Amino acid sequence: MKKPLYFFLPVLILIAWEITATFINNAFILPRLESILAVLLNPTATTYTMGTGSLIDNAKASIIRILLGFLLAAVIAIPLGIGMGRSEFVHEFFDSTIQILRPIPPLAWVPLTLAWFKIGITSIVFIIFIGAFFPILLNTIDGVRGIKKTWAEVAMNLGAHERQLMGKVILPGAAPTIWTGLRVGFGVAWMCVIAAEWLPGTTQGLGYLILYAYNFGQINVVVAGMVAIGLIGIGFDVLFKWVEKRWFGWRSLER
Secondary structure (H helix, E strand, O other), X not given: OHXXXXXXXXHHHHHHHHHHHHHHOXXXXXOOHHHHHHHHOOOOOOXXXXXXXXXXXXXXXXXHHHHHHHHHHHHHHHHHHHHHHHOHHHHHHHHHHHHHHOOOOHHHHHHHHXXXXXXXXXXXXXXXXXXXXXXXXXXXXXXXXXXXXXXXXXXXXXXXXHHHHHHHHHHHHHHHHHHHHHHHHHHHHHXXXXXXXXXXXXXXXXXXXXXXXXXOOOHHHHHHXXXXXXXXXXXXXXXXXXXXXXXXXXXXXXX
């Protein structure tokens, strides 16, 4: 029963879209599904994108950028989160600054980013880094602090030192929550990469393609780019869910 319902609303939206587009008869306001599918079903073609590269080329550029920013955020946020979760001193030292910076939207950093890194991939990666960093950090802290004290006490009573405690108790116990932070952080980063590709000097990426296509009135390419963003985002989220189910399925047994 779930599968038919799962596709019911998307199909309904597509039908409503096509009916409305036919009635309006203005491709700049609402393009027909046929023109959008023409772009999506020919992802390697450059005919529709007026020399900005194919849909595949721009998607690759966006994915490379998000992986750079996301991995950089993970490499910094996870160790820092573990330190803040384990040590009150480290937590108190960093917490006030993090609480001040955390509510600032990633795009608010754009002027400073351009001033610091100028035009180029470094600026884009930094915006992505900011978007992914805080969800990963906060979930890592919560994961470490959420470990049952009895687990650590038993391990220490059995003679485990700090390194063994970290490898056998802390990290395995916090891993599901850290993974959730990675999943959320990647979702935020994926939204940031599109907006970051609107920065001056960008010449490739799905965000750039969307803006470029809009400037030339190619709304069908705009919508195709948006659909590509959604499909890629779903693909990565499915991967995160699969890993979570495969490696952290035991977590549901505790609830």
